[in-house]
Amino acid sequence: xxxxxxxxxxxxxxxxxxxxxxxxxxxxxxxxxxxxxxxxxxxxxxxxxxxxxxxxxxxxxxxxxxxxxxxxxxxxxxxxxxxxxxxxxxxxxxxxxxxxxxxxxxxxxxxxxxxxxxxxxxxxxxxxxxxxxxxxxxxxxxxxxxxxxxxxxxxxxxxxxxxxxxxxxxxxxxxxxxxxxxxxxxxxxxxxxxxxxxxxxxxxxxxxxxxxxxxxxxxxxxxxxxxxxxxxxxxxxxxxxxxxxxxxxxxxxxxxxxxxxxxxxxxxxxxxxxxxxxxxxxxxxxxxxxxxxxxxxxxxxxxxxxxxxxxxxxxxxxxxxxxxxxxxxxxxxxxxxxxxxxxxxxxxxxxxxxxxxxxxxxxxxxxxxxxxxxxxxxxxxxxxxxxxxxxxxxxxxxxxxxxxxxxxxxxxxxxxxxxx
Amino acid sequence: xxxxxxxxxxxxxxxxxxxxxxxxxxxxxxxxxxxxxxxxxxxxxxxxxxxxxxxxxxxxxxxxxxxxxxxxxxxxxxxxxxxxxxxxxxxxxxxxxxxxxxxxxxxxxxxxxxxxxxxxxxxxxxxxxxxxxxxxxxxxxxxxxxxxxxxxxxxxxxxxxxxxxxxxxxxxxxxxxxxxxxxxxxxxxxxxxxxxxxxxxxxxxxxxxxxxxxxxxxxxxxxxxxxxxxxxxxxxxxxxxxxxxxxxxxxxxxxxxxxxxxxxxxxxxxxxxxxxxxxxxxxxxxxxxxxxxxxxxxxxxxxxxxxxxxxxxxxxxxxxxxxxxxxxxxxxxxxxxxxxxxxxxxxxxxxxxxxxxxxxxxxxxxxxxxxxxxxxxxxxxxxxxxxxxxxxxxxxxxxxxxxxxxxxxxxxxxxxxxxxxxxxxxxxxxxxxxxxx
Numbered sequence: 001x002x003x004x005x006x007x008x009x010x011x012x013x014x015x016x017x018x019x020x021x022x023x024x025x026x027x028x029x030x031x032x033x034x035x036x037x038x039x040x041x042x043x044x045x046x047x048x049x050x051x052x053x054x055x056x057x058x059x060x061x062x063x064x065x066x067x068x069x070x071x072x073x074x075x076x077x078x079x080x081x082x083x084x085x086x087x088x089x090x091x092x093x094x095x096x097x098x099x100x101x102x103x104x105x106x107x108x109x110x111x112x113x114x115x116x117x118x119x120x121x122x123x124x125x126x127x128x129x130x131x132x133x134x135x136x137x138x139x140x141x142x143x144x145x146x147x148x149x150x151x152x153x154x155x156x157x158x159x160x161x162x163x164x165x166x167x168x169x170x171x172x173x174x175x176x177x178x179x180x181x182x183x184x185x186x187x188x189x190x191x192x193x194x195x196x197x198x199x200x201x202x203x204x205x206x207x208x209x210x211x212x213x214x215x216x217x218x219x220x221x222x223x224x225x226x227x228x229x230x231x232x233x234x235x236x237x238x239x240x241x242x243x244x245x246x247x248x249x250x251x252x253x254x255x256x257x258x259x260x261x262x263x264x265x266x267x268x269x270x271x272x273x274x275x276x277x278x279x280x281x282x283x284x285x286x287x288x289x290x291x292x293x294x295x296x297x298x299x300x301x302x303x304x305x306x307x308x309x310x311x312x313x314x315x316x317x318x319x320x321x322x323x324x325x326x327x328x329x330x331x332x333x334x335x336x337x338x339x340x341x342x343x344x345x346x347x348x349x350x351x352x353x354x355x356x357x358x359x360x361x362x363x364x365x366x367x368x369x370x371x372x373x374x375x376x377x378x379x380x381x382x383x384x385x386x387x388x389x390x391x392x393x394x395x396x397x398x399x400x401x402x403x404x405x406x407x408x409x410x411x412x413x414x415x416x417x418x419x420x
Numbered sequence: 421x422x423x424x425x426x427x428x429x430x431x432x433x434x435x436x437x438x439x440x441x442x443x444x445x446x447x448x449x450x451x452x453x454x455x456x457x458x459x460x461x462x463x464x465x466x467x468x469x470x471x472x473x474x475x476x477x478x479x480x481x482x483x484x485x486x487x488x489x490x491x492x493x494x495x496x497x498x499x500x501x502x503x504x505x506x507x508x509x510x511x512x513x514x515x516x517x518x519x520x521x522x523x524x525x526x527x528x529x530x531x532x533x534x535x536x537x538x539x540x541x542x543x544x545x546x547x548x549x550x551x552x553x554x555x556x557x558x559x560x561x562x563x564x565x566x567x568x569x570x571x572x573x574x575x576x577x578x579x580x581x582x583x584x585x586x587x588x589x590x591x592x593x594x595x596x597x598x599x600x601x602x603x604x605x606x607x608x609x610x611x612x613x614x615x616x617x618x619x620x621x622x623x624x625x626x627x628x629x630x631x632x633x634x635x636x637x638x639x640x641x642x643x644x645x646x647x648x649x650x651x652x653x654x655x656x657x658x659x660x661x662x663x664x665x666x667x668x669x670x671x672x673x674x675x676x677x678x679x680x681x682x683x684x685x686x687x688x689x690x691x692x693x694x695x696x697x698x699x700x701x702x703x704x705x706x707x708x709x710x711x712x713x714x715x716x717x718x719x720x721x722x723x724x725x726x727x728x729x730x731x732x733x734x735x736x737x738x739x740x741x742x743x744x745x746x747x748x749x750x751x752x753x754x755x756x757x758x759x760x761x762x763x764x765x766x767x768x769x770x771x772x773x774x775x776x777x778x779x780x781x782x783x784x785x786x787x788x789x790x791x792x793x794x795x796x797x798x799x800x801x802x803x804x805x806x807x808x809x810x811x812x813x814x815x816x817x818x819x820x821x822x823x824x825x826x827x828x829x830x831x832x833x834x835x836x837x838x839x840x841x842x843x844x845x846x847x848x849x850x851x852x853x854x855x856x857x
Contacts (some may be wrong), residue, residue, distance in 0.1 A: 038592045069704045073697070074665045076563070076573035080613070106616065117524055119531055127523035134519045139510035163692035163709065181510055188516050206616035208609055261632075268537045270606040274591060277660065288662045293670075303692070311660030331677060335719045336686030350695060367717055367724040369686060375791050379674040391669055392825075395589050407688060407716060410727045416692035417716070420625065420685075 028091030051102060058098075066090075067335055068099050074155070077191070079107040080207075080323075082149065084170030087297075087319065088304040089137035092346070093174050093354040096236045100173035103250065104208030105271075108236040111256050116204075116240050118185075118224075122261035124198060125190025129255035132240050138180040143223065144353040146321045148172040148292045150249035150276050150398035156385075157400055160416045163173045164416060165302040168416060172321070174354035177244050179225030182218050182260070191262045193219060194391065200267045201243055204258035211252045212266035213245065217290075220233070221246045221352075224257065248290040249398070251276050281393025294382050295401035296320035296330055296357070307363065307412025314363040318343070320355045322376035327355040329375040334361075336369030336405060338383070343372070350376075368408040369419060385418065472530060535605040539649045540603065546645030547626025549633040554624050556630045559612040568592075568634040578634035581655065594635025598657050600649065604628050687718035726826055729837040758851025761844045764836070771855050785857030786813050787849075802831035814852065819845040 059066065070083035085101040102108065113132040121127035131231040149171035155161045162168055186193060199218040202210040213222065223244040226233065233239040238255025251271055266272065266288075278286040298318040301307050307314060320327045327349050331340040341359060349355030357372070374382045385402035407417040535541040537546035547555075557566060563574035570576035580590025589596075593603055608624040610616045619627070629644035632652065638644075643651070691713055694706035717724035762771070775782040781794035792799045792807030799807070806829065811817070821828040822845055824838045839845050 065698065065700060067702055067732055069698055071704055071706060073573075073706070106610065106613070117725050119527065120520075121523055121528050121532055127528055128520035129523045129527065130520040136520055138517060141510045147471050159690045160692045161694060162706065163695045164698075167704070184510065188519065190516075202534070206610060206614075208616075210605075215850075256833075257549065261532060261534070263536070265536060265538075267534050268602055269534070270602050270610070273599060273602050273660075274593075279584055279589050279591070281585065282587070283659070285584070285660050286663050286665075287660045291665075293665070299632060303696075304698075329677075331679070334561065335721065335723070336683075336688075338681065338683050338686060338719065338721050340677070340682070367727060369688070369719055373677060378670070380670055381673050381675065381677045383669075383673050387673065394587055395585070407691075409716075415711075417688045418690040420683075420687045 004064050005020070022168055039380075042222070048134060063089075068101060069166060071162065080105050082151070084166045085173050086166050087170050087172065087299050088165045088289075088302050089207055090299070091317065091356070093319070093349065093356050094229060095175055095354075097175065097228055097231070097237060098233065100175065100234075100237065101149070101171050102236045103171070104205070105209050105405055106205050109205045109256055110235060111204055111240065113240045118241065118258060118260070120185055120189045120191070120260045120262075121264050121284075122200070123192040124186075124262055130185075132226070135180055135224065135241065138184050140178055140180050141223065142176060142178050143176065143221075143244075144176045144350045145244055145246045146172055146174040146292075146352065146354045147244075147250045147253055148321070148323075149189050150251055150289075150292070153400040153402065153404075154397045155394055156402070157389075157394055160309055160405075160418045163303045163416045165297055165404075166304060169297045169299075169319075172354075174321075175228040176230065177223055177225040178227035178230075178340045179223035179244060180382035182222040182224055182243070182317060183220075185216075185224060185260065186218065186262070189262075196264070198263045198266050200259075200261040200263050200269075201252075201254045201257060202261075203238075203254045204256040209251070209254055209271055210267060210269040211254060212263070212269065213252065214266075217245070217248070245290075247292060247325075249276060249292055252290065276398055278392065278398055279395040281395065283395075289399055290323075292321075292323035293399070293401045294320070294322035294327070294374045294376040295326065296327075296372040296382060297404045298332070298370050298372050298406060301370065301408055301412065301414045303414045306414055307408065310412070311363055311365040314361050316343075316359040316361060318357050318372050320357055320372070320374035321349070321353065322374065322378075322380070323352060324380065325351045325377040328377050329373075330355070330357040331373045332357075333360040333371040334368045334372070337371055337403070340373065340407045365410055367410055368406075369417070370406045370408055370414075371403050373403055440792050461826050467654070506785050533605075533609060534566045535601040535608075537599045537601045539601060539646070542646040542649060543621040544600075544646050545621035545625050546643055546648075547622050547624070547642050548643045549626075549629045549638065552626035552628070552630025552633070555619075559615075560625075560627065563613060568631055577631055584656070584659070592635065594637060594655055596656050596659070598654055600622045600628070600632075600652050600654055603631060604649075607631075678785050681721065685718055685720050688713050688716045691716070729840065754847050755854055758847035758849075758854075761839065761848045762851055764839075765848075768834075768836075769850065775855075783852055784855045784856075787815065787818070787853040789813055789857075800831055800833045802829050815849040816853065818849045820846070822848060 001328045050308060066086045068083040068085060070078065072078075075081040082103045083101055085095055085100055087095075087269055090096075090099075116132040118130040118135065119127070120130075135318060152171035153168055156168055182199070183193075186199070191197075193215055195215055195216040199215060200210060201213060202208045223246075224241060225244045226241050228234075228237060233242055236256040238253075238257070241257050242254070243254045243257050272287065278289055278291075280286065287289070296318055299305065300317045316332060318330070318332075320330045327345070330343040330345065332343045333340045343357040343359045346356030346358060382403055385400075388400065389400050405417050405419050406414045408414045444517050467567070502604075533541070556564075556568070560568075563571055565571050565575050568577035569579070575592075576590060577593050580592040580595035583590045583595060597603060604624060607627055608617075608619055608621070611619070625644045625840035629638065629642055632638045633640060633642065635655070637652065637655065642648075691711050692709050695709045697705045697707065699705065715728055717726045717728065719725070762769075765780075765783075769781070769783050770776055770778055771783040771786075775784050777794065777797045781797040790807060791811045791814065792811055822836075822839050825832055825836050826838075839848065
């Protein structure tokens with residue numbers, strides 16, 4: 001087993017020392033002086049690494065386990081596959097691009113800014129071709145938005161499956177995007193923007209991953225983005241240009257965006273008919289289920305983040321988000337949903353962006369069934385798995401925003417479970 | 421440019437100018453025959469002036485109103501700035517920026533290849549089932565199988581009829597896809613995997629004809645073309661509804677959430693099927709989880725029904741730092757085993773020289789002692805009662821207690837699930853008996 005699931009020996013010693021010394025209240029007492037303090041350490045004596053050692057830095061080696069991971073048997077090939085953001089080990093709300101989940105339908109492509117072209121055609125006065133440089137000359141905006149794959153938590157429809165929040169909820173990231181509103185480009189081409197029109201978008205990669213977006217959304221908050229978290233998009237996130245469709249399923253956030261076509265009907269592409277549709281209990285399927293409903297999950301403690309410090313002060317930390325706007329309330333239960341306490345929001349989240357929540361508690365060492373429940377500004381409350389199944393049955397794959405349960409045992413080990 | 425002062429100048433300035441002009445006209449020395457005209461003109465101008473004054477009043481009121489609005493917006497903005505949430509949208513200009521260039525017809529033809537559900541966008545061409553089979557075997561079968569049945573995890577393209585209401589619906593072109601245009605468009609544009617965009621229109625018609633044949637949707641003499649395209653009826657054409665979550669789900673779930681006594685009891689109905697290992701080099705390996713639901717407690721508002729015994733993987737469980745324990749007899753195997761078993765207790769209990777109360781009372785001389793009698797330890801009510809009743813710790817009582825603490829003495833604070841094995845119980849009682857007061 002890897003260290004990430006197994007708290008380090010040092011952590012155990014630290015935790016158990018605190019326990020042995022009382023562990024109920026107050027600071028632990030030390031029997032012997034800590035040599036890390038009393039003895040001169042190498043790093044306090046020798047010089048460190050000079051500037052430019054790494055012109056573009058990577059996380060320090062101690063953090064090398066905080067990486068995207070995939071589950072091989074989920075898909076046929078890593079070329080058309082998905083991996084998961086290590087949300088168990090991240091804090092705050094912004095996801096660094098380097099560990100933000102990837103989903104490719106035909107692999108990530110290397111497309112330079114110089115080779116980049118964006119076409120806008122269809123029901124427009126003047127079909128246009130833009131270069132990358134053209135895009136940087138339109139007035140631009142900055143917004144933080146979450147991007148969640150419609151299949152996030154999809155494996156869990158059938159019951160508790162994968163033991164790790166990275167795997168159950170890691171098809172999500174949250175970045176600050178810089179880009180041009182799609183409406184600006186539509187107006188530039190003199191598009192027919194009447195309400196019954198659609199905007200079909202496709203990528204430059206082999207899959208093309210075409211999707212149809214209704215005009216109302218296209219004119220609202222969709223961005224043609226070229227930066228994320230202040231830097232150029234990473235290759236795997238669509239360098240040099242991707243579409244940002246706030247609050248809507250990740251599949252619509254077309255990467256390597258190459259064409260925008262104004263149409264008089266939805267194209268009904270492969271990705272919006274055979275995939276990303278929700279089969280209900282009677283076999284009929286919902287289509288155009290674009291919005292990602294309010295959802296939350298506790299990221300720590302969680303199976304990959306056991307409690308290693310024993311009893312006493314414990315920070316429960318988690319994420320909440322809604323495709324319908326802002327998160328207004330998050331409640332946490334320690335007994336599987338019998339009683340709930342209102343969590344503290346780390347910072348009021350932006351609309352359609354991740355919000356961090358905390359519950360600070362004094363853990364008595366008793367087992368817990370941890371759950372979190374989000375409410376958004378529309379008043380919608382995140383449902384239980386039971387409520388979802390009641391409406392949709394168990395044949396669905398996508399759009400599972402159920403309340404997640406972690407069983408935390410007396411030793412602080414957490415496990416993905418389903419409860420009555 | 422308009423000469424009308426009303427339009428040209430801002431409200432108040434414009435009115436002043438009109439009055440000024442009227443005054444100037446009256447002071448000039450004109451011929452008498454022009455007086456009438458001038459008087460008429462003066463009337464006109466003063467009418468204009470008073471109408472301008474009226475308009476100015478309205479405009480001044482409007483300006484004040486706007487100023488008020490600006491002040492409000494600024495105040496709100498200042499508040500937002502203080503809260504760090506002010507964002508101003510990118511400016512929208514009327515007209516265009518003049519960026520980009522006109523797309524040429526050849527360029528549009530090269531990229532605009534999507535096909536709409538009604539068949540618009542289809543190029544001329546055709547292909548029959550048997551040609552389709554040949555092309556399919558060459559380009560598609562390595563992943564999708566010779567009969568479109570799918571290889572490994574690659575998509576199954578045929579069959580699966582009447583499975584959509586099953587627990588694992590088989591979603592194929594035949595059973596699930598509502599539009600033929602989607603098949604043609606996807607095959608033509610994004611397939612074969614690794615050589616997308618290389619199929620000719622005729623090859624695409626042929627492959628799609630073969631996929632339809634594999635699904636028993638057409639006969640073997642069928643020829644698919646841009647002309648026969650709309651004759652094909654898709655099996656699941658009526659199988660989709662437009663997102664109705666707003667009506668079916670949102671309305672019902674947008675209610676004040678329950679905070680207390682939301683359920684009576686919660687039990688764990690399923691444990692994680694897979695334990696996921698994460699090797700340092702990345703990726704992950706999942707292994708089946710052998711653990712059972714029965715090993716876990718149920719919950720009520722009072723807390724968990726029991727505290728499960730130590731971890732299923734003892735080697736990885738935290739090893740509590742043991743306080744100094746004096747072992748009475750190194751040679752005694754039972755005592756040695758008892759010492760080992762006591763590690764489960766030592767996070768909360770101390771025994772041996774200088775042992776003090778911790779989370780639980782110190783245990784020197786516990787055997788033969790009256791229950792709940794260690795000085796300075798805050799016992800639960802049930803042990804205080806046992807103390808009052810004069811109950812004594814015998815090896816038998818101790819073994820019964822440690823086998824099932826919560827049922828032996830209901831209400832104990834001791835968060836320990838109990839020892840299952842008799843040999844452990846024998847060893848721990850012997851071990852505890854070896855420490856005198």
